[in-house]
């Protein structure tokens with residue numbers, strides 16, 4: 001073996017050594033699956049380089065009806081942690097996927113099953129929790145992350161989970177969480193200031209996504225185009241809604257991008273309200289890749305919709 005061969009062998013040896021040493025670092029990443037994209041964003045922010053996060057939803061779906069893909073099963077099978085919204089938001093798709101995953105770590109009641117609604121007091125809890133009525137909010141409204149202050153509760157729940165799972169990385173998780181909450185708090189100050197002039201403004205939406213948002217920013221959530229959460233509107237309901245919107249001068253119709261535009265647009269035309277399309281999770285529309293970008297987009301779009309009326 002000449003000098004050239006020895007040098008080549010040495011280079012190859014170090015390349016192999018590097019690959020082997022890099023492998024455990026990659027393999028050691030905590031495998032996190034979230035149902036929705038806002039939770040994935042929070043998990044990436046808190047987990048940093050220590051987590052590998054996959055969201056089942058891409059952002060464009062109905063939060064209650066993420067289409068089940070066969071590719072979800074192996075992803076869930078390998079997951080260390082499953083992070084979800086809770087209040088049965090994911091009732092239509094998650095239980096079947098969990099059963100198919102055959103992963104005991106992420107089943108309800110196990111340490112890898114993280115319900116982010118812990119610590120949230122739900123709004124609009126119905127008297128009956130019967131799914132057969134078609135109501136998709138049986139334990140109260142699950143869309144609490146549209147209030148950025150309540151989103152912080154979800155961030156804290158994710159932080160606690162990561163610390164419990166990998167206590168040796170508590171320092172990194174704490175630092176990441178603190179940096180993210182500082183950014184989120186700066187956002188909350190900005191959003192509250194931008195929404196300040198619109199206190200008491202009445203609006204309707206297609207699905208009942210917005211009670212926490214309305215409460216945070218002092219808006220009046222006047223009603224929904226759906227008859228009840230998950231139940232299509234009847235002609236009678238639309239007639240009544242249009243009449244009461246006219247009488248009460250409701251200014252804004254919010255259309256969520258996962259629902260057809262036809263009914264919200266028609267109602268806006270019939271009542272003289274302005275229709276605005278607002279995302280309900282990151283990735284729903286362009287320029288909303290993160291939660292903070294989504295909230296910036298939402299607030300700016302709301303403000304612009306009101307200002308076009310002047």
Ligand SMILES: [Zn+2]
Pocket residue numbers: 064136137142143207208209229
């Ligand atoms: Zn809902």
